[in-house]
Amino acid sequence: xxxxxxxxxxxxxxxxxxxxxxxxxxxxxxxxxxxxxxxxxxxxxxxxxxxxxxxxxxxxxxxxxxxxxxxxxxxxxxxxxxxxxxxxxxxxxxxxxxxxxxxxxxxxxxxxxxxxxxxxxxxxxxxxxxxxxxxxxxxxxxxxxxxxxxxxxxxxxxxxxxxxxxxxxxxxxxxxxxxxxxxxxxxxxxxxxxxxxxxxxxxxxxxxxxxxxxxxxxxxxxxxxxxxxxxxxxxxxxxxxxxxxxxxxxxxxxxxxxxxxxxxxxxxxxxxxxxxxxxxxxxxxxxxxxxxxxx
Amino acid sequence: xxxxxxxxxxxxxxxxxxxxxxxxxxxxxxxxxxxxxxxxxxxxxxxxxxxxxxxxxxxxxxxxxxxxxxxxxxxxxxxxxxxxxxxxxxxxxxxxxxxxxxxxxxxxxxxxxxxxxxxxxxxxxxxxxxxxxxxxxxxxxxxxxxxxxxxxxxxxxxxxxxxxxxxxxxxxxxxxxxxxxxxxxxxxxxxxxxxxxxxxxxxxxxxxxxxxxxxxxxxxxxxxxxxxxxxxxxxxxxxxxxxxxxxxxxxxxxxxxxxxxxxxxxxxxxxxxxxxxxxxxxxxxxxxxxxxxxxxxxxxxxxxxxxxxxxxxxxxxxxxxxxxxxxxxxxxxxxxxxxxxxxxxxxxxxxxxxxxxxxxxxxxxxxxxxx
Numbered sequence: 001x002x003x004x005x006x007x008x009x010x011x012x013x014x015x016x017x018x019x020x021x022x023x024x025x026x027x028x029x030x031x032x033x034x035x036x037x038x039x040x041x042x043x044x045x046x047x048x049x050x051x052x053x054x055x056x057x058x059x060x061x062x063x064x065x066x067x068x069x070x071x072x073x074x075x076x077x078x079x080x081x082x083x084x085x086x087x088x089x090x091x092x093x094x095x096x097x098x099x100x101x102x103x104x105x106x107x108x109x110x111x112x113x114x115x116x117x118x119x120x121x122x123x124x125x126x127x128x129x130x131x132x133x134x135x136x137x138x139x140x141x142x143x144x145x146x147x148x149x150x151x152x153x154x155x156x157x158x159x160x161x162x163x164x165x166x167x168x169x170x171x172x173x174x175x176x177x178x179x180x181x182x183x184x185x186x187x188x189x190x191x192x193x194x195x196x197x198x199x200x201x202x203x204x205x206x207x208x209x210x211x212x213x214x215x216x217x218x219x220x221x222x223x224x225x226x227x228x229x230x231x232x233x234x235x236x237x238x239x240x241x242x243x244x245x246x247x248x249x250x251x252x253x254x255x256x257x258x259x260x261x262x263x264x265x266x267x268x269x270x271x272x273x274x275x276x277x278x279x280x281x282x283x284x285x286x287x288x289x290x291x292x293x294x295x
Numbered sequence: 296x297x298x299x300x301x302x303x304x305x306x307x308x309x310x311x312x313x314x315x316x317x318x319x320x321x322x323x324x325x326x327x328x329x330x331x332x333x334x335x336x337x338x339x340x341x342x343x344x345x346x347x348x349x350x351x352x353x354x355x356x357x358x359x360x361x362x363x364x365x366x367x368x369x370x371x372x373x374x375x376x377x378x379x380x381x382x383x384x385x386x387x388x389x390x391x392x393x394x395x396x397x398x399x400x401x402x403x404x405x406x407x408x409x410x411x412x413x414x415x416x417x418x419x420x421x422x423x424x425x426x427x428x429x430x431x432x433x434x435x436x437x438x439x440x441x442x443x444x445x446x447x448x449x450x451x452x453x454x455x456x457x458x459x460x461x462x463x464x465x466x467x468x469x470x471x472x473x474x475x476x477x478x479x480x481x482x483x484x485x486x487x488x489x490x491x492x493x494x495x496x497x498x499x500x501x502x503x504x505x506x507x508x509x510x511x512x513x514x515x516x517x518x519x520x521x522x523x524x525x526x527x528x529x530x531x532x533x534x535x536x537x538x539x540x541x542x543x544x545x546x547x548x549x550x551x552x553x554x555x556x557x558x559x560x561x562x563x564x565x566x567x568x569x570x571x572x573x574x575x576x577x578x579x580x581x582x583x584x585x586x587x588x589x590x591x592x593x594x595x596x597x598x599x600x601x602x603x604x605x606x607x608x609x610x611x612x613x614x615x616x617x618x619x620x621x622x623x624x625x626x627x628x629x630x631x632x633x634x635x636x637x638x639x640x641x642x643x644x645x646x647x648x649x650x651x652x653x654x655x656x657x658x659x660x661x662x663x664x665x666x
Contacts, residue, residue, distance in 0.1 A: 186351055187389035191403040191450070192377040205393035 035267075041260030042066055049256035065257035069248060069265055077236065079244055079265050086229070086241040087269070089154055093161035094219040100162070101169020101218075102211060106199045108170075109177045123174070129167040134227045145232060152233050157240075160228050165218050172217065176210030176284070177203070213284025216277055220270050241266055296457040297361050297380065297490050299325040299348060304357035306343050306514075317343040319514035320357070325507075327362075328488040330481075332505030332522065334498060334537055340514040341494045342462060348492060349383055349460055350376035361458070379458065382451030386463040388443050390435040396422070396446050397431040403454045421449045425479070441472045445479070452483065459484065461493040465500050470607075477503035498538045502526070510534050527646070532654040535576050542577045542624045543650070553649070556616035558596040558640065560647055573657070576648030579627040583641045584612060592641035598624065600638070603631045614640060 037054040042065045044058040072078025104126070112119035134141075141160060142151065150156030180203050188202045204211070229240035248255070248262035274281075306318040317340040325331045335341045346352045348359060350372045359367040366374040390399050397418055404414045422428050425445040435443055444464065451459060464480065465473045481504045484491045493504050501508050502522045509519040510530075518530040522538075529535035532543050546553035546560070548571050553560040560575060588594055598614035601623070605611070610628045615621070617637060624640065632638070649657045 181387075181389075183385045183387065183389045184391065186376075187383070187385060188391070188402075190349065190351075190376045190381065190383055191454070192406040193402075197406065202391055202393075 038260050038263050038267075042069075042257055042264050044257050044260075046255055046257045049260065065261040066264070069258050069261040077239060077244055077247070079241060079262060082239050082241040082244040083265065083269075085238070086223075089157045089161070089229070089240065090219065090222045093158045093165065093222055094215060096158070097162055097165035097218055097222075098169045098173070098211065098215045100166050101171075101214070102173045102204070102207075103199065104166065104170035105173035105177050106195070106203065108174060110195060123170075126167050127171050129164065130171050132164075134164060138227075138231055142231060152235060152238050157229060157232055160232055161222055161225070164228075165222060168221065169214055169218055172214040173207070173210065176207045176214075179210075180206050209280065209284040209286075211284075212277070212280040216273060216281045219273065223270055296327055296488060298327045298363075299458065299490060299492075300360040300363070301325075301348075302358045302360070304344075304347060304359065305355045306340075306347060306352060307355040316340075316514045318347060318354075321514070321516060323509065323516065323519070325490060325492065327490055329507055330484050330489075330491040330493065330505045332501035332508035333492065333494045333511055334501050334508055334525075335496070335511035336533075336537065337496055340511050341496075343514075344511065345383075345460055345462055345492060345494045348458075349381055350374065350379055380456055381458040381460055382454055382456035383460040384444075384447045384451050384462065384464045387467060388447035390443060390446055390450075392435050395432050395434055396427060396438070396442075399435070399446055400427075400449045400453050403450065407454075417453055418449075421453050424452075424483075425449045440468050441476060444468060444476060448480065448483070452487075457490065459489045459491045461491065461495075461504075463495050463497075463500075464493070466495070466497065473499075474503075480504055496537075498522075498526070510537060528656065528658070529576075529648065530656050532574060532576065532650045532656075535648060535650075535656075540579050540625065541648070542575075542579065542582075544575050544577070544622060544624065545652075546573055546575045547571065548573060555595075556619035556622060558598070558616050560595060560642065561593065561644070562649075563644070570651055570657070572652055574650040574652065574654070576650060577624065577642060578646065578648075579611065579625045581643045581646035582624070582626040584614065584626055584628060584632060584638045585641055586638055588639075589641055591643060593644045595640045595642055597637055598640045600632050600634050600636050603634060605631070614638075 033055070040057060041049045041054060043061040043063070044052070044065075045060070045062065046065075048058060068078075070078055070080050072080075108119050108123045111122075141163075145151040145156045145160065148156075148159075150159060184202055184206075185198055188198045193201070224242070226242045226246070230243050233240060233243070245262045245266040248259040301321055301323050304318055304321045305316065308315045308317055319340070321344065333341050333344060343352060347354055347367065350367060353370055353372050354367050356369045358365055358369075361374070361379060364374070366372075366379055391402065394402065400418045400421060401414050404417060409417070418431070419428070422431060425448060427442065427445055427449060430438060430442055430446075435446070438446065444467075447464075461480070465476055468476055477500060483489070484504060491504070493500060495501055505522055507519070508522045508525055509516040510525060511517070512531075512533060518525055518534055520528075525534065526538045529538055535541045535543070544555050546555045548554070548562070551562050553562055553573060553575050555575065583589065583592065584598070584600075585592075597617050599617050599620075600612060601615050601620075602613040603610060604613075610631045612626045612628050612632055614624050614626060616624075626640070651657055
C-alpha cells in the first residue's frame with residue numbers, strides 16, 4: 001500500500017518535472033527564434049533576405065552584409081568604432097552607477113534604523129527617478145549639459161547615465177541589503193569600524209552576488225539605451241552604437257540583410273555577458289531566496 | 296575594571312499604537328570585576344537590557360554610567376559602543392564569513408591601527424589561550440560550533456576590553472561541549488577580572504559564570520542575589536521555575552501540615568499569615584524514593600511509580616500519591632525503579648519552598664527582593 005502511494009507520487013512528480021521542462025524548452029525556442037532568424041538573415045543576399053521565409057537557411061551564405069555593417073562603406077558609418085566608443089561610455093557608467101547605488105542603498109539602510117520615516121520618504125522620492133520617462137527631461141538635460149560644457153562629450157554621456165541609473169542601482173541593491181544579518185553590522189560597529197569600513201569590508205562581500213546581478217542588469221539597460229546618446233551627441237565622431245545601429249533599419253531605404261547584420265552586432269556584447277556571466281545573475285537572484293549565505 | 300551603574304532605566308518600544316515596556320525603570324549597580332547574570336523568560340527584556348548597556352539602543356528614559364561617567368541618557372547614546380571599552384559575544388557569534396579566523400580576531404586591532412607585528416603577536420597569544428592556533432587560516436563555515444564560539448570570544452578579548460557582554464553565548468552549542476565552554480569563559484572572566492554581563496534563559500549558564508544574578512520579569516528585576524540564593528529562595532513560583540526544574544503542587548494546610556492527597560509535609564510552626572491553601576515547591580534533586588527513612592529526609596508518604604526516563608546522567612522518575620493519580624511529582628534518582636511499584640517519597644525539609652496562591656514565596660525573608 002505504502003509502496004504504491006510513493007510510486008504514484010513519483011509518477012506525478014515526474015510528469016510535473018517533464019511538463020516544466022517542456023514549457024521551459026518552448027520558452028527557450030521562442031526566445032531563440034528571432035536571434036536565429038537575425039543571424040541567418042545577415043548571411044543572405046538582400047533579395048533572398050527580403051523574399052524567402054525568415055527561418056529558411058541561405059542558399060549561398062556570405063559575410064558581405066556583416067562586413068558592410070562592421071566596417072561601413074563610403075559615407076555610411078561602420079559599427080565598429082561606435083561599438084568601442086559606446087563601451088567607453090557604458091563601462092564607466094555601469095561601474096559608477098552600481099558602486100554609488102550600493103553606497104546610496106547602504107546609507108538609507110543605516111538611516112532607516114533610527115529615522116525610518118525620513119529614510120523611506122527620501123528613498124521613495126529618489127526611486128521615482130527609476131520610473132521617470134527620460135523624454136520628459138529632454139530639454140532640462142540638454143540645457144544642463146550645455147551649461148556645464150559637457151554636451152557631446154563622454155563625460156556628459158556618463159553623467160546623464162548616472163542621473164538615471166544610480167537610482168535604479170540603489171533600488172536593486174536595497175533589495176539585497178536587508179539579507180545581511182543586523183548583528184554582523186552591530187558587531188563590526190562595536191569592533192570600532194566606521195560605516196565606510198562596514199560597507200566595504202563586512203557588508204559588500206556578503207552582497208557580492210547581488211552586486212553582480214545588479215551590474216549585469218544595469219549594463220543591459222544602458223546598452224539598450226537609445227534616447228540619451230541620441231539627444232546628447234551631435235557629431236559623427238561621437239556617434240554611439242545604439243544610434244548608429246538604427247541607421248541600418250530606416251535611414252537608407254530598407255536593406256534587410258544589412259539591418260539583420262547590424263542587429264546581430266549590436267547584441268554581441270549582451271549575448272557574451274549573458275553566456276559567460278548569466279549564472280552569476282541567477283546566483284544573485286537565488287541569494288535573495290536562500291537567506292544569502294554570501295560568497 | 297569598570298563599574299556599571301544604571302539609574303531608572305526604561306526602554307519602550309512602540310509597535311503601532313501599543314507600547315511595549317522592554318525595560319521598566321531599572322536601577323542597579325554592577326561592581327567592577329563582577330560577573331552579573333541576567334536570567335529571564337524570552338521576551339521579557341533581557342537582551343534589550345544588554346543592548347542598552349552596549350549602547351546599541353538608546354534609553355527611553357534613565358541613565359547609564361561607566362565609572363561615574365554618563366554614557367547613555369534619555370533618547371541619547373552619549374558614548375558610542377566602540378568607545379565604551381566593551382566587547383560583546385553575540386548569540387550567533389557574528390563572525391565575518393568572508394574572513395579567516397585570523398582576520399576575524401585581528402579585525403578590531405586593524406581598525407585601531409595597531410602595527411602589524413603587534414597584531415600578529417596579540418592574535419597568536421589569544422588564539423593559543425583559546426586553543427585556536429590550528430584553525431587560524433580557516434573560514435568560519437569550516438569551523439565546529441565550539442571553534443566558532445571561541446573565535447568570537449577571542450575577537451572580543453583581543454581588544455583588552457573592560458566590560459564583557461555575553462548574549463546567550465552557549466545556546467547554539469552542543470550539550471557535550473557547553474560545559475567546557477562555560478568553564479573557559481568563567482576562567483577568563485576570573486583571571487582578567489572583567490566586569491561581565493551574561494544574559495541567558497538557561498540557569499546553568501548563570502550558575503556557572505555569575506557571582507551575582509538578577510531575574511528579569513516584565514522588564515523589571517524581580518529578584519537579585521547570588522545564584523544559590525535565587526535557586527534556594529526564589530521570590531516567586533515563576534522565578535523558581537526559571538532557575539531550575541521544580542514540582543509546584545497545591546496543598547491544603549491542616550494542623551500545621553501541608554496535605555497533598557495522602558502526602559504530608561510538616562510545616563514546623565512556620566508563620567503562614569493565615570493561609571489555608573498554599574503551593575508547595577519541591578525540586579526533583581531535593582526528593583528521593585526509599586522504603587526506609589534516610590538521614591536528613593522526612594517521609595512524605597506512599598507514592599506509586601508512574602514513569603521512568605533517563606537523561607543527562609540521571610533518572611527522572613514520575614510518581615503520584617496513591618490516592619490521587621492526577622498529581623505528578625518528578626524525582627531525580629541515580630537508579631531506575633519499576634513502574635507500578637509503591638514506595639515512600641522522602642524530602643529534605645529545609646529545602647521545601649512554600650508559595651501563596653499568587654505565587655509569592657512565604658519564607659524568603661533572607662534574600663533581597665525588589666518587587
